Amino acid sequence: FCQSLLQVIFPPELRFACLKFFNRVFHLFSSYCYFDITEIDGVNTNELYNAVQLYLSSSVSINGSRLSLTRALNSSAITFGLSNNDCIVDTFNGVTVLWEHVVTQRQAQTFSWRPLPEEKRGFTLRIKKRDKSLILDAYLDYVMEKANEIRRKNQERFLYTNSRGGSLDSRGHPWESVPFKHPSTFDTLAMDPVKKEEIMDDLKDFANGQSFYQKTGRAWKRGYLLYGPPGTGKSSMIAAMANYLSYDIYDLELTEVHNNSELRKLLMKTSSKSIIVIEDIDCSINLTNRKKNNNNPGARNYYDSEMRSGSGSGSGCGEDGGNSITLSGLLNFTDGLWSCCGSERIFVFTTNHIEKLDPALLRSGRMDMHIYMSYCSYPALKILLKNYLGYEEGDLDDDVLKELAEVVDKAEMTPADISEVLIKNRRYKQKAVSELLELLKTRAERNLKSGSLREKNSVDIDDEEQEKRALESPKEGSEFEEHCKKEEEDEEKMK
Numbered sequence: 354f355c356q357s358l359l360q361v362i363f364p365p366e367l368r369f370a371c372l373k374f375f376n377r378v379f380h381l382f383s384s385y386c387y388f389d390i391t392e393i394d395g396v397n398t399n400e401l402y403n404a405v406q407l408y409l410s411s412s413v414s415i416n417g418s419r420l421s422l423t424r425a426l427n428s429s430a431i432t433f434g435l436s437n438n439d440c441i442v443d444t445f446n447g448v449t450v451l452w453e454h455v456v457t458q459r460q461a462q463t464f465s466w467r468p469l470p471e472e473k474r475g476f477t478l479r480i481k482k483r484d485k486s487l488i489l490d491a492y493l494d495y496v497m498e499k500a501n502e503i504r505r506k507n508q509e510r511f512l513y514t515n516s517r518g519g520s521l522d523s524r525g526h527p528w529e530s531v532p533f534k535h536p537s538t539f540d541t542l543a544m545d546p547v548k549k550e551e552i553m554d555d556l557k558d559f560a561n562g563q564s565f566y567q568k569t570g571r572a573w574k575r576g577y578l579l580y581g582p583p584g585t586g587k588s589s590m591i592a593a594m595a596n597y598l599s600y601d602i603y604d605l606e607l608t609e610v611h612n613n614s615e616l617r618k619l620l621m622k623t624s625s626k627s628i629i630v631i632e633d634i635d636c637s638i639n640l641t642n643r644k645k646n647n648n649n650p651g652a653r654n655y656y657d658s659e660m661r662s663g664s665g666s667g668s669g670c671g672e673d674g675g676n677s678i679t680l681s682g683l684l685n686f687t688d689g690l691w692s693c694c695g696s697e698r699i700f701v702f703t704t705n706h707i708e709k710l711d712p713a714l715l716r717s718g719r720m721d722m723h724i725y726m727s728y729c730s731y732p733a734l735k736i737l738l739k740n741y742l743g744y745e746e747g748d749l750d751d752d753v754l755k756e757l758a759e760v761v762d763k764a765e766m767t768p769a770d771i772s773e774v775l776i777k778n779r780r781y782k783q784k785a786v787s788e789l790l791e792l793l794k795t796r797a798e799r800n801l802k803s804g805s806l807r808e809k810n811s812v813d814i815d816d817e818e819q820e821k822r823a824l825e826s827p828k829e830g831s832e833f834e835e836h837c838k839k840e841e842e843d844e845e846k847m848k
C-alpha cells in the first residue's frame with residue numbers, strides 16, 4: 354500500500370527529474386569532472402575504449418586482487434585488465450586521475466542494426482576540474498600512443514611480400530603476408546660487438562627520434578645498405594633489426610613490380626613502423642651494364658627513357674618483357690615526396706657486390722648507413738661458439754683460443770660456413786672445436802697458396818676503398834644523373 358502511495362505521490366517522471374536535479378547540483382559543487390568512454394559508441398566500436406583497456410593493462414600490476422585476463426586473436430601475450438566496477442589511480446605529468454571500469458546490464462534489447470552485448474561497458478575518467486585543461490588532451494594522446502605500443506609488442510608481426518605480381522587481394526591489398534617468426538636477434542648475430550652496438554644505437558635513436566625528425570624537417574625514415582659476401586648474415590641482420598624494434602617487414606621483390614607507379618602504390622600500402630627490404634639490389638635492376646645494348650635482355654635498364662618516365666607505361670610493356678621499373682623510380686620510392694607518406698620507415702638494401710651499384714644509390718643522404726658484413730672475425734667467432742656450443746669466455750683453452758684467433762681472419766670463412774661445422778658436431782663440443790680449427794687452418798693455407806691472402810686490415814681497407822671508389826668515380830655526377838640531365842634537356846628542346 355505504502356509503495357503504491359509513494360508511486361502516486363512521486364510518479365516516475367518526478368523521481369527522475371529530482372535525481373537529475375540532485376545530480377546537477379552535486380556536479381556543480383564537485384571539484385571533479387568525469388568523462389565516460391563507452392565500449393560502443395552508437396553503432397561503432399569505440400577505439401578509445403580498447404586503447405584505455407590496453408593502457409591500463411600495463412599499469413595494473415599482478416598484485417590486484419581481481420583482474421580480468423584477455424588474449425586477443427593473433428596475440429602472443431596475455432593482458433591484464435580491470436575487473437568490473439574496479440578503480441585504478443594513474444598519474445600523468447604530476448596530476449592524479451582515477452579510472453573506473455563501469456559495467457552495467459543492458460536494458461531489454463532496443464532496436465539495433467546489429468546485436469549489442471548484454472553488458473554495457475565503459476571507463477569513467479575522473480580528473481580534478483582545475484587539471485582538466487592542463488592534461489586532458491595530452492593524456493588521452495599518451496594513452497593512445499602507449500596502447501599502440503603495447504599492441505605492437507603483443508601482436509604477432511608480419512612478413513609481407515609482393516609475390517602476386519601486382520594483382521590485388523579481395524581487400525585491395527597488393528601485399529601478401531605471413532606471420533613473421535624469424536628467431537634472429539642481435540644476440541645471435543655474430544659480428545664485431547662494437548659495430549653491432551653502433552647499429553643498435555642507431556636503430557634506437559631512429560625509433561625514438563620523432564621529435565628530432567620533426568624539428569629538423571626530415572622525413573622520418575632511415576636507409577641501410579648491407580653489403581658483403583653471401584652467408585655473412587645480411588638477411589639475419591634484417592630479421593634481427595625487425596625483432597629489435599618490433600617492426601613488420603615488407604620484402605619487396607622488384608622483379609614482380611612492373612613500373613614506377615606500381616612501386617609507388619606498393620609503398621603507399623605499407624604501414625608505418627616497418628622495414629622495407631630489397632634484397633640483392635644489384636640483381637634486381639641491371640646496374641652494371643649502363644649502355645642500352647646490354648647483353649642481358651632479361652634485366653631491366655633504367656636508362657631507357659620510356660622506362661624512366663614510369664607513369665606513361667601503365668601497361669608496363671617495355672622492351673624487356675613487361676618490366677619498366679627504373680633507378681629513378683626506385684630513388685623516388687626511397688627518397689622522394691612519396692617516401693614519407695606514413696612515417697617511421699626503414700629501407701634496407703642488400704647486395705653482394707657494392708661495386709656494381711650506381712653511385713646515385715651510394716651517395717650520402719641516400720642510404721644513411723653502409724654496413725659491411727665481413728667474413729667471420731675473432732670476436733664474431735666467439736659469439737658463434739657461445740651460441741652454438743655454449744662456450745663462455747673462459748671455457749676454452751687459452752692455446753686453442755690463440756690458435757683460432759690466429760687463423761680465423763686468414764681463413765676468410767663466412768659465419769654461415771662456420772655455423773655449419775658447429776651445428777654438425779654440436780653434441781660433441783670438443784670435436785666441434787678441433788674440426789673447426791682444422792678447417793680454418795686448411796682454408797688459411799689454401800688462401801695463402803692461392804695468393805688471395807689479405808691481412809684483416811687490408812680487407813677492411815679494400816672494401817672501404819671499393820665503396821669510396823664507387824662513390825668517387827664519376828667526377829661530375831654519375832652516368833645515370835648525366836643521362837637524366839640530358840633527357841631533361843631533350844624534353845625542353847621538344848617543348
Ligand SMILES: Nc1ncnc2c1ncn2[C@@H]1O[C@H](COP(=O)(O)OP(=O)(O)OP(=O)(O)O)[C@@H](O)[C@H]1O
Nearest residue numbers: 541542543544582583584585586587588589768769
Ligand atoms: N653474422 C652471422 N651471425 C649468425 N649467423 C649467421 C651470420 N651470418 C650467417 N649466419 C648463418 O648463416 C645462414 C645464412 O645467413 P644469411 O642468410 O643471413 O646470409 P646472407 O648474408 O643474407 O647471404 P646472401 O648474400 O646469400 O643472401 C643463416 O641461417 C645464419 O644462421
Ligand SMILES: [Mg+2]
Nearest residue numbers: 587588589632
Ligand atoms: Mg640474404
